[in-house]
Amino acid sequence: MKTQKTITAISLIAALFFVGLPFSSASAEEILTAQEHLQLAKQHEVLLKEAEVKLAQHQAALEDYESRSFYYGRKGLDFQSHEKANIREYEKLVAENKAQAAIHYKLAGESQAPQFVSGNIDNTPAN
Numbered sequence: 001m002k003t004q005k006t007i008t009a010i011s012l013i014a015a016l017f018f019v020g021l022p023f024s025s026a027s028a029e030e031i032l033t034a035q036e037h038l039q040l041a042k043q044h045e046v047l048l049k050e051a052e053v054k055l056a057q058h059q060a061a062l063e064d065y066e067s068r069s070f071y072y073g074r075k076g077l078d079f080q081s082h083e084k085a086n087i088r089e090y091e092k093l094v095a096e097n098k099a100q101a102a103i104h105y106k107l108a109g110e111s112q113a114p115q116f117v118s119g120n121i122d123n124t125p126a127n
Helices: 002-023 034-067 073-108
Strands: none
């Protein structure tokens, strides 16, 4: 009984060692260059713009519902709560992608700050 517990304990320790081994240190292949950070920042900006477009679409749909809720019938409240949930998710995506793009620009050593869209979707300046 005692030897079985010892063998089990040793095998668990060995398994944990081999599972944790790949994560123990960063290798040369895992370190990103400045160019790769710039590329990742640009990818996050593309995702940011896509999320902003989707966010604007869901906000427009919600505004349409709120102005003419009587057109939607019984399913109107479901539609309203679904659109509000979509808006929350896309706002979270926008914030995450902005943060990730800023981090990658910083890691790339870019002296200029990222140029995020601050106006409306149709590229008119915000008031």
